Amino acid sequence: MTDSTHSPAFDAAAEFDRQVRTLVALGYPALSGRSPEDFAALVAPLRAEAVARTDRAGYAGGDPAVTGRVPFVLVVGRELAPVEGTMPLTTLHGGRLPGFVDRSFEPGSLERFVATGPTRPPGRDGVHLLFDVERGEEFCGVVPGDALATVAERGRTPLTVEEGVALLTHVPEVLVKNKCFSLGGSRCGDRRVPALWISKRAPKLGWCWEGNPHTWLGMASAGARRA
Template sequence: MPPLAAQAERLIGLGVPAIAGLSAAEVRAFAGSAAAAPAGALLAVHPERAPASALAPLLRREGKEGFVVTDMTDVDLFTPLDGIDLPDSPLYVLADVDRGDAMANWSPDEALPALTAADRTPLLLTEGIHWVLQEPAALARNHCFMTIGSRLRKPKGALDARTPALWISNGTGRDGRERRNAPKVGWCWAGNRHTWLGFASATAREAGVS
């Protein structure tokens, strides 16, 4: 992962502060204040400030723009699972981000308790996008990842069975051939397994490190 100062400049160059209602100076100042964060920390913007629908088109792979699948028009309604407490700050850092390759071919329903037992927290969809914005190589053919920290609640409180993920489009179906090899925000069923999807997680979220 690049140093936090470099990550801040990357977000500024992409126009993320404008999306989040922040100035470039505020992003730089936060990165400076969090400079003592563990090596490899990821800088993220709170999802209420920069939703997935606004961040996904900033992704790039082989010159192709990222996108959200057409049957996920409610992508910004996916919110943190109960038990995931986000810092009360427009910017925060995540420690020890991992793609979860060892859990490939697990279902989300199987992976969540295992991550919790290992004292890890599953990434939110927006956090996963931030990771790929900083490290495009985090998304690779046959090694993509789910972000099961984000889920949609139905009106009566039950969880929608869809779980969001980031992978690479094959350019088939409704994606369109022109999107082949583009970064893609999609979803999978909570009970299904996929050999090419890990479960991205971190050890902690912090509003800043003095």
């Protein structure tokens, strides 16, 4: 991410290209059954939207580890790249240990944690943009159910599991000790809320009960989705 205190210095086009290169380098084209060239062509139409919307918002830059904010994230849906395949491609900032799915997800259960109606990704290509992303540390210590209600009242949207993995993939700086985050946009019909936190010096995808607050776990959200 570009570190700047002035919005004109943030190059949204360069940031979009960086995110594409990151996905290609990590093997997302192969996960989606495409060549690197075909994968780049698939996401290319999103570039203009990323630039235009970021420029209109006047993003001020800054260190994501401190601000907890990211102007946009390029998301690849699970229909192209399953979470079981993408989570091990994540790492902590400056770390080497791969991310992992917690064993509290019983076999086959992760696929049941899907986007709710309001958080369903737009478009049909399996890729979309997430804008004005916040990790939501203000909700640390808040009951997840209450945090979700506040997010909705503000006209924002909680992140899905795929979007949380995408945020961590592109900007690993946002996941830091005592500022981890829930992904309330994916649910499976019970009281479990997926979340990303740090375990054994690596990112972990787990879940917590919607009625249980944690001092180190906030609620990630975004301003909009676009395909």
